[in-house]
Amino acid sequence: MDNNTNNKHAAGGPPMTFAMPMYHDFVPKWIRPWIYVVLAFCFQLSNGMYLGAMNNIVGEWGIMREDVQMCLYATLIGMALYFPVLFRMKFRFSNRLLLMTSAAVIVVCNLLATFRMPLPLLWALCVLCGMAKIQGTFECMSTIQLWMTPKRDFGVFFPILHIILLCSIEVAGYLAAWFAFDMHWTYMHWLVMALMLVVLLVQALLTRPFHAMPQIIPLKGIDWMGALLWCVLWLQVAWLLNYGDWLDWWHSPDFRLVTGTMLITLAVCLQRMMHHPKPYIEPAMWTYHNVVPVILLIGVVEALFSCEHVLEMVYYEEVMHYADHTYEALNQWSLPGIVAGCLFSIG
Incomplete structure (x- = not known):
């Protein structure tokens, strides 16, 4: 999974050294992993559209809140x-190429998202941005995994x-709301584009293909048509639940029309999954240990969190009449709780 194959293991112990061969020799070894931590944070700040500036986007473009929310769902899909x-890409292309391509795609998507365009095209851009976002984050974090936990302990890594x-x-929500309040909502897009240019500059000057x-x-055997069909299916499901x-x-x-087409897409996806020699999502996935219980647990937890979030939004907007900037500023108090909770999970 990592590019640290030259690590020498002691008998029953962790790696003795941690190397990142993609860097040029003049880059100090102690700072190399930290650069990738910063790059991962830059990738995670990106999105197709930024909900912290939702009201400004709705007001300027004359669209509904659901239209902007659909951009978020498209990014997640x-x-x-x-x-x-992701692993196939890592084993096919160099670390440098994957990071530079991801950054370039995010730059293009954020630039185009500042223009008023048909919503389906905007949602497609958000899908591409989400793909580039997870590719860049995965490449950064998987590269430094053994630096974070030499024993590859996922209880530490996650x-x-x-x-x-x-x-x-x-942080992204606050920055988007702050730019929309004091300047213009598109400034968040320009900030992300600037960060991606920093990623490109770092990769061009400090690294080499590895x-x-x-x-x-090779990428042979990947069911790209199946992936496209599943993408269409989940976009239809998101559209139904959103609108x-x-x-x-x-x-x-x-709504009835989209429901009918969603059922047709589902039937095609299932038929391809059952009969294609190498489907994008294999039927055997459902037989893996704890897959179904984990999915059910995530569904219950997300339902509970969403209920709290909806009530919180109603209270802030309808009762207290807070602007997006105030709401996001209050949310920053959750940062100490996030860090404390994650560190407690390590212990």
Whole structure:
């Protein structure tokens, strides 16, 4: 998984050294992993659209809140569906190429997202941005995994990873609201583009092409059509759940139309999963240990969190009449709790 294959292990012990061969020799060894931590944080600050500036986007473009929320769901779908091929990409392309490509895609998506365009095209951009976001984050964190935990202890790796993920979510929301309040909501896009240019500059000046595997593994056998079908399916599901209340569910002809096409897409996805020799999502996945209980647990936990979030939003906006900037500023008090909770998980 890592590019640290030259680490020498003591008998039954952790690696004696940690090397990052993609760096040029003039880069000090002590700062190399920390650079990738900063790069991972930069990638996590990116998004297709930024909900901290939702009211400003809605007011300027004359669209609904649900339209902006759909951008978030599209970004999440891009991240989730691209995850199964992350290792294949790591074993096929160099660390430098993956990071530079991810940064370039995020730059283009954030630039185009500042222009008023048809919503389906905007959602497609958000899907691409989500794919680039998780690719860049994964490449950074997987590269320094043995630096974070020489014994490859996921009980250490994931809490540290979630410090970066959760803190960046709160910081991105605050920055987007602050830019929208004091300047213009597009400044958040320009900030992210500047950060991605920093990523490109770091990779161009400090690193060289380096493959994680001695032998390059080709991308043959990946069911890209299946991936596209699953992406369409989950976009349809997100659209139904996002716009259902506004359209009064099945009383709307548009909602009924999308429901019918969603069922057709689901049937095609299942047929391909059962009969394709190498489907993008294999049926055997459901037989893996603890997969179903974990999915059910995540569903229950997310439902509880979403209920709290909805009530919080109603209180802040409808009762207290707080602006987005005030709401996001109050959310920054969660940062100490995030760090403390993740560090407690390590212990």
